[in-house]
Amino acid sequence: MNTLQQIQERCGNYPDSIAYITQGGALTYGELWRQSTALSAWLIDKLGSSGPPIIVYGHMQVELPVCLLACALAGRAYIPIDESTPYERIDKIIDSSCAALMISAAEAKQENFKSRIPIIDVASIGQIIHDSVDGMSPVSPVPASVKGADNFYIIYTSGSTGDPKGVQISADNLDSFVGWMNTSLPFTEQDVVLNQAPFSFDLSVMNFYPALVGGAALWALNSQLTEQPEEMFSELQDSGLTCWVSTPSFAEVCLMNRIFDDKLLPSLRTFLFCGEQLSAGTVKKLMQRFPNAKVINTYGPTEATVAMTSVVITQEHLAASLLPAGKCKPKSRILIVDSDGKETDEGEQGEIIIAGHGVSKGYLGQDELTEKSFFSIEDEELGVVRAYRTGDIGYIKDGLLYCCGRADSQIKYNGYRIELEEIQFHVEQIEGVKGAAVVPLVRNGKCVLLSAMVVTERKDEEEEQIMRRIKRRLAETLPSYMIPHKIIILDRLPLTQNGKLDAKRLRERLVEEISR
Template sequence: MIKNVITAFDKVSQKHPNKFAYDYLGEQHTYHELRVNADRLAAHLLSLNLPKHAPIMVYGGQTFEMVVAFLAAVKAGHAYIPVDDHSSNDRLKMIQEVAQPPLVIAVRPLPVALTDIQVIDQDDLMALTEQELTAPLPSEQYVSDDDNFYIIFTSGTTGKPKGVQISARNLESFVNWQLADFYFPKHANVLAQAPYSFDLSVMGLYPTLVTGGTLKVLPREITDNFKALFATLPTMDLNIWISTPSLIEICLLVADFDSEHYPDLVTFLFCGEELSHKTAATLKKRFPKSRLYNTYGPTETTVAVTGVEITPALLERYDRLPIGYVKSDTQIWVDGAAAVGQQGEIIISGPSVSKGYLNLPEKTAAVFQQKSGWPSYASGDIGFFNDAGLLFYRGRMDFQIKFNGYRIELEELNFFLKQQKIVDQGAIVPRYNQGHKVTQLVALVVPAAGDPEDQQALTAAIKANLAKDIMPYMMPQRFVYRSELPLSANGKVDIKALIQEVNASD
């Protein structure tokens, strides 16, 4: 059992110093490099005398230096805030406004000037990680117990993102469960595809580093280019696959994505969105001897809290797959359900549940409480248990959705859409397929200038404005122009009516 993720990593790096910890498309770095570079940067962070436990923002992509910065921060006693380099300038500023970090480590150049904050840029980072340590790094400084380990910012309902605080104890609970309940062999080659601002990345990052494995990075520029993706995958020698179902569905389009061509790919772990029966059945047919797991969990509960192996028997029994059994140190109950099989809100309590949102006490109080000594989180997800103790997911209570594995607040998108002067009324709603999965974001817009003569130009203008405020994965794929939109009883655009309309049978 892992008692401290950082010291467990230190032990692995000392035992296997020459083993590769990180492989970015052939650019490889050893455990020794990772530990020494992190220790050197951590020593510098300690010399800055930053406010105790103040979080450090880390800006960049999926490079080795990002992980160096993460480990350096927690070794110096500070949580890190991963911010993806595809983030908009406004999002970067809003994260700074909420978190108030005293320092940002800019692994890649910042796209906008941030005021009242120290910056360690690329040149500084290179110089600092080349300096020799004058004394051993004191392990008593490491983040531990209820100290924040990382803070991931999710969508917010009013345009302002929320920072989910994950402590060292939260992370240890998750890592120990994953290593105990899933087939995660030591020294494995593990797919690292999710950006670090997406908590699915944690499912691979720390379980790999405490078991002496190698993180095999598949960056966004590869996954966005199918030709490059299908050329790269066979070269990665993967043992463990971690992704959303959306990525595997793309890979299954290729006939040679099977056990014959990937004989060492023994474990598939899915989280972030609903795994369809069709996708699981196809994958199980292609990889009959591999283990396939479906998992579930909000960011607020540290990646995942339920899991189940998808077997032929389970596929035969259920048309819509369960999201799993509850991890042993956690309690989940369905609020409002008086009996097995009844639906209600999924409430989660246990040692991997966050203490709440950073510097947002009112939003924290709205969904977090204490239960039997542990925090509990009201997920807003609808689900039910069957008589076998399996949990099933049945949608959202609010307007939060999952699209390509990313959690998106419709209210956040609509907030920014309605801020535009060229939009009189507007709403962005999801379109679902028969497997209850979001396949498209549709923007329904009443232009401020009336019926547009050039819809293509108007769409381009709206997209350009949205791009200043939202992440690329939030951008609507389809724009529909109307003279008016339906209103609810309180005079607001009726989102539910529009969702029903967009998803009505053609």
């Protein structure tokens, strides 16, 4: 059975079990399926059973899982967009994707968008479900659902030109990932799984579909709560969490508070990390605070459907300076190649190439970019499969992958993959900015701070005014996680003898600034 069929079976067999919990309400498996099929029937009636994708807009609202499943059941790919996303960026996604419709679980007004896209608001969603749901079978047939090579979802990530790029994940890609998760890292009916990542971040896929297939309850954490630690820990204490799924950075923030331990979360048995580098220091603290919980590290870009490797971190691993990212999942391959594209010897660094059934078909509507990053390889066991050049540097030792950082201007920051050139592009569009460079502060292979080095032509403005103005303008075009924490005003950008930007001197200047 594919992923949707497994969810259908779960909803039919355990209709009264809790599927999704958020601060605004809860859904049982039966309610999830009835409401999703009701909304999907309406979508098919209005739009047909195939065609352009549908945007699903919101954060952690109780309606969001219904909207996501409804699109897939109606034979349409969905594009998740978090409500924190600037309208200008949403307009670019609408135009790029040629989306047919926006289903909004949050407040979204037509006048906020330049693009003329039909919007179904939360009140309309409720009315559609109310009008359709009475008398429906708890398990209705899903003949129109996405399957095989059809796009299941499209997640937009940072792009170097200033425009986001849409990663297409097919039903086959998702089935491969969920099948691996349910075999190697399964959730069960006894589990309550943290849903910390917004649905626009593919880390959310790691808990969402495997949890629904396994019969677990998803416990969604609203981002507003994370800004109120006392209230957040109070909610967590009552959650009954058994499995923690997040970026390492979020766990590190929680570890800053002494209350974050096994007394707060006595049922917690697993930490599952993805999205960025996991440090030995973080694992040591978790093992001290939660001695009965295991810590699992995973690795994989959005283009490979969330994750391709996993490993349970042990005390033996902690003796090394770099933690392993894990062993490759079945029906997949990880290759390490040098600058000439030749495979390296064991333990030798090179670019990480990922191949297998989880690899995306490419970027929506961007053939040139797709051809640059994706290709096909022939494998003795797998046959001809899709492959992706990650741009990550790593090596393989004793069958385990180790990641050493990025090979280009793309970084991982707080779990989000960010193109530094995109941030630079938007900084340089601001009035009065003559030149700019975006410089990350990297410690132990992990980006801990983003800065923008800026040369301005407005000499009559105080530096503090310039910094505030730049951040204010960036907030109009970029998500909050892409806005540099520190703005540094320079007289000029340093260059090397070859006329290239002197990255070394910029990094030294950043260290000097934060040391003051």
